[in-house]
Amino acid sequence: MRKTDEENSKEVISDPLQAVLSALKTQAGSDGKRGLPPVHLWNPEHCGDIGMEIRKDGSWWHDGGIIGRQKIVRLFATILRKDPDGIYLVTPHEKVIVHVEDAPFIATRIDRVIEDEAQKLVVATNVGDVFVIDAEHPLRVSVDIETGEPAPYVEVRAGLEAKIARAPFYELVEWAEPIEGKDGNVIGVSSAGQVFELGSIE
Structure with missing residues (x-):
């Protein structure tokens, strides 16, 4: 073809x-100058599960509802971290597990x-x-x-x-x-x- x-x-x-x-x-909507937060340096004590998931089609969901705002998804993507026991959203104050169906x-x-x-x-x-x-x-x-x-x-x-x-x-x-x-x-x-x-x- x-x-x-x-x-x-x-x-x-x-x-x-x-x-x-x-x-x-x-084209991707990024100016190429965004800095990624130093998630590898953050070790918050609080760790929880609030029903965050990333499905195999790349869509993000929270507590059974899709997160439709792409700006929010991109913000969350910058604070993802892979630990030995799973993938988490990490801030200086808390760590939330993300259930990933395939790849984030x-x-x-x-x-x-x-x-x-x-x-x-x-x-x-x-x-x-x-x-x-x-x-x-x-x-x-x-x-x-x-x-x-x-x-x-x-x-x-x-x-x-x-x-x-x-x-x-x-x-x-x-x-x-x-x-x-x-x-x-x-x-x-x-x-x-x-x-x-x-x-x-x-």
């Missing part, structure tokens, strides 16, 4: 990486940028995060044992992952090349000098 002009325009070859990042951040974020878009003959894959999430897949933001694909269905994820920060949506994952597969992996011949994609396996060659 031939790609439309709009789809083809997503593959950026000559534009500088910073220009692409800036454009994506603007969704990777809604991935763009391929070529800079100085090096490929970088730029991810945008449903809560305004924009980053490059690299050693600090690794890509992984798990496979359902029963169905064989792949489930791709990318780390956003400090163990918090984004599930890669179907459309951008198909693009990753289109950009993939055969590589030699730990389980034999597989396909993989490179980004920022790292190579990430996507799955076995059938």
